[in-house]
């Protein structure tokens with residue numbers, strides 16, 4: 772295991788802030804790099820049909836970037852939106868708007884009771900991307916995301932988690948109830964302290980670190996803080 776330091780949840784969130792405020796790298800650039808790197812990992816596995824489950828924050832925003840790159844690669848992709856459209860904001864909204872303009876299919880599952888068609892959408896995909904919750908989570912997943920996690924875990928599709936399997940505490944490695952069981956996790960900048968813990972093993976699957984273009988000087992500053 773490399774002896775590189777691992778970013779905690781708070782340090783990961785500090786990367787975003789410092790990148791924008793001190794290094795003049797807008798969050799949407801980091802999101803593009805994160806989404807493109809994740810999409811390339813998936814394209815290499817030759818998916819036939821992909822369902823991307825998106826939550827209300829920037830983890831969902833990564834999902835929209837991934838969808839765009841899969842579409843550009845000619846891979847059938849659909850979005851399962853697990854929050855009301857009006858909750859999407861900032862960098863995630865920029866990428867959501869691009870998807871709508873590109874005509875990529877967006878299925879609304881924001882209501883509390885996930886309608887049966889969510890399960891049908893799952894059945895049609897050989898890969899599911901978990902872009903529901905990332906470093907913004909500090910409590911057990913709430914509805915409708917909690918039900919979505921249960922249904923994804925029960926489906927036959929392979930699962931790639933974006934940044935963190937939704938429901939896992941990336942510092943302690945303790946899974947909230949429920950947590951996504953991923954075959955792969957595409958995590959940003961560094962792996963996370965909790966991923967090597969035995970409790971996290973069943974949920975993270977094979978961990979791939981995606982470089983999102985954060986300057987080394989920025990990382991040194993974050994690790995010193």
Ligand SMILES: NC(=O)C1=CN([C@@H]2O[C@H](COP(=O)(O)OP(=O)(O)OC[C@H]3O[C@@H](n4cnc5c(N)ncnc54)[C@H](O)[C@@H]3O)[C@@H](O)[C@H]2O)[C@@H](O)CC1
Nearest residue numbers: 783801802828829830904905906907908910911912913934
């Ligand atoms: N760290 C970085 O440098 C980068 C982070 N990016 C992405 O941004 C993510 C963090 O984005 P956010 O800060 O928006 O946070 P998240 O996208 O993790 O989501 C937080 C949102 O989910 C909701 N939420 C919080 N706890 C919940 C719960 N228990 N159940 C249901 N909903 C809950 C809240 O409304 C909150 O807005 C990272 O995980 C990563 O995927 C990337 O876009 C690129 C750069």
Ligand SMILES: [K+]
Nearest residue numbers: 901904935937
């Ligand atoms: K996730």
